[in-house]
Amino acid sequence: MIRSSSSLPPAEVSQALRESNQEVITAEPLDIVALLSNAHHPAAGAIVLFSGEVRDHNKGKEVAYLEYEAYPPLAVKMIHEILAEAREKWGLQLAIAQHRTGRLDVGGSAVAVITAAAHRREAYEANQHIIHRIKHEVPIWKCEYFSDGTHQWGNNCNC
Amino acid sequence: MRLFIMRIHVYAKLKDYFSPEFELETFAHNTDELKRCLLDINGQAGQLLDSCRFAVEEGFIDNEYKLKENDTVIIIPPSSGG
Numbered sequence: 001m002i003r004s005s006s007s008l009p010p011a012e013v014s015q016a017l018r019e020s021n022q023e024v025i026t027a028e029p030l031d032i033v034a035l036l037s038n039a040h041h042p043a044a045g046a047i048v049l050f051s052g053e054v055r056d057h058n059k060g061k062e063v064a065y066l067e068y069e070a071y072p073p074l075a076v077k078m079i080h081e082i083l084a085e086a087r088e089k090w091g092l093q094l095a096i097a098q099h100r101t102g103r104l105d106v107g108g109s110a111v112a113v114i115t116a117a118a119h120r121r122e123a124y125e126a127n128q129h130i131i132h133r134i135k136h137e138v139p140i141w142k143c144e145y146f147s148d149g150t151h152q153w154g155n156n157c158n159c
Numbered sequence: 160m161r162l163f164i165m166r167i168h169v170y171a172k173l174k175d176y177f178s179p180e181f182e183l184e185t186f187a188h189n190t191d192e193l194k195r196c197l198l199d200i201n202g203q204a205g206q207l208l209d210s211c212r213f214a215v216e217e218g219f220i221d222n223e224y225k226l227k228e229n230d231t232v233i234i235i236p237p238s239s240g241g
Contacts, residue, residue, distance in 0.1 A: 052241045068240065069170060071233055073217045099240055111241050131241060139214075139233075140240030141171035153172035154239035 024079045025072050025140075027102045030109040041093040044116035046123040050131055052111040054104050062147040066104045071139040075099070078138045082130055090126040092117050097130060099140055110142075160186050163228040167197075171236045173211070176204035189222045193232065211236050 022035075036049055054066050083095040094116035104110055113130045117123040134140070142154035164184050169177045177200065187193040190213045198205055213220050214233040226232065 070240070071168075071170060071214070071235065074214055074219075074233070074235075077217050135241035136238055138238055138240055139170070139212075139235045140238060141236065142239045142241075143171070153175075153236075 022096060022098060024076050024097055025070050025099055025101060027100070030098055030100060030112050032109055032112055035096060035098065035112055035114060039094055039096055039114045039116055041116050043118060044093040044123075045118050046120035047094075047114065047116045048120070048123040048127040050111075050113045050127050051109045052131065054106050054108045054110060056106045058144055061150075063106060064145045064147045065106065066108075066110065067143045067145065068099070068101045068104065068110060069141050069143075070099070070101050075138050075140055079134060082133045082138075086115070086126045086130050089129075090115075090117060090122040092122065092126055095126065095130065097134060099134065099138075101140075162186060165226060165229065166231040167234065168231060169234045171239070172207060173204065173234055173236055176201040176207070188226050189224065190220065190226075191222050193226065197234075207236060208234075 030051075032049070032051055036047070039047055039049075054063065056063050079097050079099070083097060086092060087095045092115055094114065096114040097112065099111045100109070111131065111134065113127050113134070115123045115127040115130065117126065143151055144154055145151045162184050164182055165187075166180065167177070167183050168180050170179075177197070183196060185193070185196045187196050193213070194208050197208060212235040214235055215224070215230055
């Protein structure tokens with residue numbers, strides 16, 4: 001997925017290292033500002049950042065918090081494959097994704113996707129494609145805990 | 160046909176029906192047979208099991224995959240990340 005650094009020009013070496021070193025599944029809070037500050041590229045005129053955040057309601061009920069779980073051996077591999085495919089299809093300079101596990105309170109960021117491209121159309125389209133595939137294909141699951149004490153494993157029929 | 164043991168890991172809503180991890184002594188040699196074994200344990204999981212994918216280690220498997228002794232089978236409900 002990431003070519004040998006010896007065959008890459010310096011900017012691409014830097015890109016490959018950034019993309020390979022960041023954890024795509026993490027139990028730690030997502031540092032959106034740090035992710036974005038690390039996502040600049042000299043050939044990119046457009047950077048799109050999507051942050052999927054915990055809202056305080058769903059289907060008429062008040063949401064207290066969410067819990068995410070994942071099967072990391074497969075989830076990490078799939079996210080890397082999705083990012084690689086998007087980089088190739090849209091000619092991106094950068095494609096980064098991180099997804100949380102564990103408990104998230106309202107307002108917390110559950111997933112971040114950053115795409116960098118020469119122009120905005122490619123960056124927007126690729127970003128939407130990546131988050132759509134992560135939500136629907138990658139083995140990550142959300143459980144919503146409501147203020148009334150009930151909980152429900154999520155599905156993505158309302159996304 | 161002989162009994163053999165495999166490990167089963169389940170996630171998300173499947174944990175309402177099964178332990179998160181357990182050993183199964185079974186004759187099941189493919190995912191369809193494994194589903195029938197799981198329904199014998201908890202028949203209420205049928206609808207959800209029909210929508211699940213199966214994996215061994217880092218790869219999805221289909222019914223053509225021959226389950227074998229000591230496989231750890233991951234049962235994956237529909238994703239709901241994001």
